[in-house]
Amino acid sequence: MPALRYIVPFSSIILLTLIAALPWGLPSEDRFFLPFLPVVAIHYWGLRRPELVPEWFVFMAGLCLDTLTHGPLGYWALVYLAAYAFGVLSQPFGNNGFMARCGLFVVSLLAVAFTAWAAASLYFVEFADWMAFARGAGLAGCAAVLIVPLLYVLDRRKAAPDNTSLMRRT
């Protein structure tokens, strides 16, 4: 069932987007990292299997979060698309081992945080507090230590043998 291959990328992004919208009881300053969680999954799939995650789906995930969090429409969609683009653009460097991929992820996360900060500043027509974005990205980076291995395991289990030529393996 080729459609099954799409389930893991789709459901992982949907789940993390849903997690970002739920009330966790965290202080408002600290919960800003939650919308950065889908960035981890989007970057992962963008880097490793962009053929399984269409761009419109990333856009819709961001739009869904914008709707649920009542922020400006298109904001998280833009950030998630940026994360996806950074993931895809990192592909040529993704074959240089585990440390290289970690480095790419950190650089992409910083670039995504900067994009988010720039978009927020543009929206408010004044410089937004960059600390909130830096803290959000930092915490999302820490959360990636748990998320990425999980995605990797699920990715391996669902990998179709006939598509190995298209995949970027470790």
Next chain:
Amino acid sequence: MGRLKDDKLNLTRRGDSSIRVGRVRVIVPFLLLLCLGLMLLSRLNHTSLAESRWRIAEWLSPILQAAMVPLEPVRHVGRQIAAQVDITEELQRLKSENQTLSSWEWRAKELERKLADLEALSKVVDEPKINFVTSRVIADSSGAFVRSVMINAGSEQNIKTGFPVISADGLVGRVVEIGTSSARVLLSTDLNSRIPVVVGDKGVRGVLAGDNGSVPRLIFLPPDAKISIGDDVATSGTGGLFPRGLRIGKVTGDLAAPRVKLRARLDELEYLSVLFFDNPALDIMGEQNLPATRVPASKPSQKSADGKSSAR
């Protein structure tokens, strides 16, 4: 063969021509431009956009409610851990608070009796009791832009735009958008929140203004206002948006630019009560959005589990 089978899935896959390592497709810049366009429309506060957004949010609310079921044990464990961490400090605080409250209880009863006598002498018109419904928080949005929560009660429960929302600790905010079975509550910390308040024993009037931080500002205080740190802040009822006397918090920070430490823990909201307080100001202005079948405040469709009829 497998790849040929995959080609049937045109909707969810990138074509073979698009699988070029390290290159994004043309659709990405297009979608990015679409995002910027949507942000611009949001900035301009386009009404059709706001309406469709709320419709989608309402459509998604059952999913959020379902997602809350497995979340609840996680939140419970988190609360237990937090409670265990500062249990000693909390015990000390409660002991000292209990001592203070014991003396205040007797005094409050005396004052209540005197007030009743004075009201009877002055033939004061009784303030109507305010009914309420209690609902659950199903989504939280505390990003860079907005401070609001979504609750699982809406027009089906006779909730209307503008109704004040409280938690067990004090005022939380007001309803700004309603759907059939969900509503959005703008928190008092939001950038767009403005609440007329009264400060301290002297009843200094001002406005509580949110700035997306956890401690909102006190603005428009009279120049000669005498307030001090720790003064109680409550709603003044000015403008008719909120009933008078809802507890909000205490004055904190610098008196040159005073702020209010809120009683309600807006980060840990679980259940909120929506007060059926019909806004007289909106009635005077001829609010168009309110449904024609306006239910009197004395006849709510639901009450909270404890069956209390007054929220004061």
